[in-house]
Amino acid sequence: MVLQSLPTSGVAFRKILSHFPAELSLAFAYGSGVYRQAGPSANQKNLMLDLVFTVDDPVGWHSKNLKQNWSHYSLLKMLGPRAITTIQNNFGAGVYYNPLIKCDGRLIKYGVISTGILIEDLLTWNNLYIAGRLQKPVKIVAMNENASLRAALDKNLQSAVNTAFLMLPESFSEEELFIEIAGLSYSGDFRMVVGEDKSKVLNIVKPNLVHFRGLYGSILQENPQVVYKAHQGRLELDKSPEGQFTQLMALPKTLQQQINQIMDPPGKNRDVEETLFQLANDPDCSEVVRLGLSGIVRASSVKQSTKGIFTAGMKKSVVYSSLKLLKMWRGWLRKT
Numbered sequence: 001m002v003l004q005s006l007p008t009s010g011v012a013f014r015k016i017l018s019h020f021p022a023e024l025s026l027a028f029a030y031g032s033g034v035y036r037q038a039g040p041s042a043n044q045k046n047l048m049l050d051l052v053f054t055v056d057d058p059v060g061w062h063s064k065n066l067k068q069n070w071s072h073y074s075l076l077k078m079l080g081p082r083a084i085t086t087i088q089n090n091f092g093a094g095v096y097y098n099p100l101i102k103c104d105g106r107l108i109k110y111g112v113i114s115t116g117i118l119i120e121d122l123l124t125w126n127n128l129y130i131a132g133r134l135q136k137p138v139k140i141v142a143m144n145e146n147a148s149l150r151a152a153l154d155k156n157l158q159s160a161v162n163t164a165f166l167m168l169p170e171s172f173s174e175e176e177l178f179i180e181i182a183g184l185s186y187s188g189d190f191r192m193v194v195g196e197d198k199s200k201v202l203n204i205v206k207p208n209l210v211h212f213r214g215l216y217g218s219i220l221q222e223n224p225q226v227v228y229k230a231h232q233g234r235l236e237l238d239k240s241p242e243g244q245f246t247q248l249m250a251l252p253k254t255l256q257q258q259i260n261q262i263m264d265p266p267g268k269n270r271d272v273e274e275t276l277f278q279l280a281n282d283p284d285c286s287e288v289v290r291l292g293l294s295g296i297v298r299a300s301s302v303k304q305s306t307k308g309i310f311t312a313g314m315k316k317s318v319v320y321s322s323l324k325l326l327k328m329w330r331g332w333l334r335k336t
Contacts, residue, residue, distance in 0.1 A: 093129035132185020
């Protein structure tokens with residue numbers, strides 16, 4: 001199973017977890033606070049740790065967390081756990097973040113998402129937000145025996161590989177593949193224009209090739225459309241129209257729908273399969289797939305960032321945004 005290749009947690013992560021309600025279907029840590037990245041944060045210590053908690057019962061979880069960690073929340077806490085859950089589920093990308101929290105000697109940011117909403121994002125890419133985080137190496141801190149969630153996590157990785165294949169040539173390196181995969185959830189993200197280092201994707205992949213191999217190696221070995229020469233770090237792909245059609249048909253539903261909207265002339269109302277068949281024979285296939293991804297990511301990133309102003313509170317939002325801009329500025333200085 002693909003998930004077995006994900007690194008598991010250590011004592012430090014479990015100690016942080018002990019400060020929160022225990023009812024979690026999945027908890028994972030991600031980002032530069034977990035895996036070393038190149039660029040401006042390469043030599044920084046005590047980086048903020050990013051966490052996501054997946055819960056079956058968000059109302060119950062927030063109710064307990066408000067009692068344990070009242071200070072973590074913005075003024076929205078005055079509305080109670082049901083209102084917080086409504087905001088979490090129905091606005092942005094379905095995740096509620098509390099940033100800039102001091103916990104067990106670390107500065108952390110944690111997001112809360114319902115198990116059902118996460119599974120939907122993993123399978124359909126309706127937001128490609130937390131699903132995008134899980135296409136890159138993460139540290140699993142806690143996970144229960146939810147078969148549907150495990151299957152969805154695997155499917156998300158397979159979808160990432162299929163999508164990246166559509167944007168790559170017939171022959172390419174592991175690094176080129178992993179750069180495409182890591183960049184999927186940044187396509188169209190407005191934060192890549194303001195607030196993030198433009199070399200972010202490269203900085204994620206280069207120091208972590210071994211972790212990407214661990215995450216995707218078995219998928220690549222078992223995929224019938226690619227020859228994976230692991231010892232050489234090279235791959236050869238079936239780029240025939242038939243091969244591309246197979247990959248397009250395996251894309252998540254939301255991305256297929258986005259592509260259909262881009263390709264479908266007004267008034268024609270073709271079904272998705274017809275559109276994908278046409279695209280498989282189109283030399284601009286990769287660019288259309290990129291446009292479809294951008295449509296998903298742009299909408300979810302804007303809505304989630306707007307929501308974050310309210311869930312974090314104005315003061316924390318200003319501090320957090322300032323830290324992001326400082327990181328981007330340091331990246332720019334390194335290049336000049």
